[in-house]
Amino acid sequence: MTDSTYDTLSDPVVQSTAQRKKGVAKGEPMIRIQGLTKSYQTGPITTQVLHGIDLEIEQGDFVAIVGSSGSGKSTLMNILGCLDKPSTGDYWFKGQKVADMDPDELAQLRRGAFGFVFQQYNLLGGANAVANAELPATYTAINADERRARAEALLTRLGLAERMHHKPTELSGGQQQRVSIARALMNGGEIILADEPTGALDSQSGQEVLALLKDLSQQGHTVIVITHDHEVAAHADRVIELKDGHITSDKRYRDRSPDAESTPPAGPGVSQPNSVLDLARAFLTAFSALRQNIFRTALTLLGIVIGVAAVISMLAIGQGARQDVVDRISAMGSNLLSVFPGAPNQRGRWGVATLMPEDADAINEIPEVLAAVPELTGNRTLRREGFDKEAQVNATYASFPIARQWDVAQGSFFTQEDEELYATVAVIGQTVARQLFPDRDPLGEVMLINNVLFRVIGVMSERGASPWGQDQDDVVFVPFSTGSLRLFGQRWVRNITVAAVSSDPQVMQTANDKVHSLLLERHGVEDFTIRNMASIIETATETQNTMTLLLGIIAVISLVVGGIGVMNIMLVSVTERTREIGIRMAVGAKRAQIRLQFLIEAVTVALLGGVIGVALGLGITWVIASFGTSVVFATTPVLLAFGCSFLTGLIFGYVPARKAAQLDPVQALASE
Template structure:
């Protein structure tokens, strides 16, 4: 029974050019080749004969322009980029003339690379890499960088890397070309030993003496196979190195690479890259730091100003206006606001509440305690007008107001003044002026209006009971609180009030204090200023992001060969994209952390100088999130560029 070939090429052609006005060049002319499992084949030919192109096709680094390539009966030419990466990861191991080791990685990390993309756990990767290095005579060399190793040692590291995922098929492109004769002999001895252990070896060389050591020699000339012959017994290697006893391959190469393992590898590589280019990294980070710090400081200043306005608005109300009589500008007695006037105003659709108020400091006594207290007489909806809650008990009702019922609600501190240590003063009596009033509740703590007495020191009684029992000589309210139906109706409500009173009085003998409109205008101005400051600060982040994109594009160009190496050992496009996107994210996140620190330091300095600065956790998270988004947005294009590189072109890059 004839065993089907492991690798089979049928009429494979490879052409370059033919687009963009470039002439088309055919490098391979209808190659037919079959390689069986366990063979040691040398493909020999002069420079430019097409042997390296053939190796790239065999290893899934390149695709044929036409023809068919079957691996174990599967049409490789029909595979997409990720499927080709899986084939390289699971099956092929590459040994290059220039070693193609990643200079920033240690020998051990270079060997581990294929297993990383196969999803092997970190501990198992390290153990297996160390075992391979030991068996190839590189014990104690795992932590050395490639530049600290000799050429022969670097090539052994490359062989160990090729074997990391099992290396069923080893593709060796001029593996002895850059070595002295002794090191070259050692490498050939290793290849013989691997062939003896069942690995399929495809050796690419221009050296006929090296090719003669293979068990089968395929000669290629001008893109065509001109000879294919079997050799006798292989030439014995002269290397004193014993053939390595390879650890058995498990199913790691069949597993998908784990996200966190690759993310950790990307972060580690990124941090090393940042360390190698400290000046460039620092300058790039500076833009992100300035942007994040600016956003935090500008928003903190804006928030401080906004909170001041909000405090005022919370006290005065966002819909409240104050109405009172005054002498007209043309002369004459002050105007009087009558109950009929207030009833007419209450009918306006723009107005929600019309609340006359009488209030003066008068003596209030409870037992032996007597204090001069501001007694606030108003209608039953006072808590709704001022958006003020009753903390204990209740407020009086409309019916109780009409019935002149002597009830009183205490301000927060008034309760403490008159009933110290009493948790619930309801049912107790207060003598207000010369009239007794029953306590029915306590208001929540509120504070004072700007420049006014604290509401918490006051006591609150029904308007009608106040006029009848306390303020007997009062003929009209001290002032009237008018609440618009909504914040948007404040302006129209003021105009409507003016229109009604002018019609009723015939002259402007009244004054309207529109505190809500002034506060809303100021708050809106502050909000707009904060937004503008935030947008200006965000520009710094955008500029910093453009710097990140520029640096990452430079990084991709500088690391073309590394990208090609990662693809050769089985990295998928998304692995390469994640690698460079993680580097961009790490750069901006480092800048974000530093920017938050700088922003806090600047803000603390401003607070010490007396500025109104209010730090917001949400603003900090926003700034930090913007920094992360900057890395994601501006790092995507360089990462995508790296991921879409042709592996052959990348390997040839400097």
């Protein structure tokens, strides 16, 4: 491999003189540390790794820090690269005190000034060579096209033109190390920190990497190699030896490159991207991470999908049940008043003889009343040619169809004349017609009601079940005069149904008040109870709304459980990807950017789960509706469920995201 292979910054795609970094002030070393110590606390035991290190490194130096295992060289590298902080002592970088920098400023310094080359390469396993090389630039304002072009140019110069779209597992050790060097140079790589760069390589690959580092030093990069191998250290211009946390020797064997100070390396610009770019790149990173582990993503989605689907289907069923009850009550007549015998709250009022048909006649004189009919009801046995059944018999007035808004499907209803003549005629419901006359048209047929012969003159239209589950079509209507005399043997009525001229609440209330006053005047005491159908509908609606709310709460609880699942799996994800987080921090990602990435992953999962859950919920609701269950498709539950899924991802994703952002870079990089 020739030297020209390593001419990484001579190409105009790679270098821009307008973007050169600020150099070191005259007389000021690039790196200066004084009295630096580092200690680690393990329970009650304190272990001091570095003891009072004093060191200066000039711009363009090619330095090897050599020492045996445990000498403190890797700890020193981490401090030099701003991945770790000293316990005591001072560290100046280009004259600026590093201890005065906050975590974001340290991240910006790592992103703009340092490039790391690790012994184990520390490449992202799910990304190809180009994506790994361009990683540091993803945290800058460089656009995607420029970032990709620079990464490809660097990889090409490093002899990886044919392998740049391969993942780390498809590359040899030497190729992976060259990818890590390209990553180190992506933002300029003013200082290259190489930790045992040849430790995992064969001898030939190791020599190539050392030659590359030498060439980078000659181009103006400051190269610091951490090694235990004196043969590797011999390639450096300056060798610093560490033993037990002390510098035991510091020898310069060759002078720095004459161009080191005059031509500092330049990057493409490392300014911080705006929030929109951060958000867009975080979404792309999140999608990439989710795609790499489909099974875990599917498990994360499952809880959200079930929760959202439950919210939509349960609310749709609840709303459908409410609407069904309201429709059934309304079908009975939303303009109705029902008058019952007995004082309000009196038990056993059905047997109280306080209402008479004359009360209904008097109520009919009220202007706001369309029709008032007495009803005398009870179960009686019906017979016809060997068939018999029990059904409800209702003795009422001829104006019953008007009062109850119930049409006759066949034949006709009995008349006032039938009432006056005590005619034995009957109008039957659809259930009675099917069961008593299954093989013939019931009109004109005769039947026995309690052994009294009645002729069928009409069949009512089908009404279905009442809100209380009673079959309204299993009924026989007869003239009040006939029924009271020949079937029930009494004149007092079970109830009086009053139809107002309008269902307008004001008209209904006026009719209610006038009926109350009239009956109070006629009876002298309040021995009756009036129920307003509008009030019944309102009460039923409130009850069903409460049930719907209960169903919604249960569904939301399932969504919360799904959110807890998201949090747990995301916490597992953070643990599994600790090294990845350390790599991202090492190349300059701020804590906020790490937090944003993991938070967006959680939100993305929640939103994706929301979309699938909405589709599943609507599908379940449609299937349930196809079986005849009343459901109501509405936009509000869908928006509510989708909004809840977003909030679930946001709320339950924050804890894992915060945990990821708070990781220590050094410990994260050391994680297996």
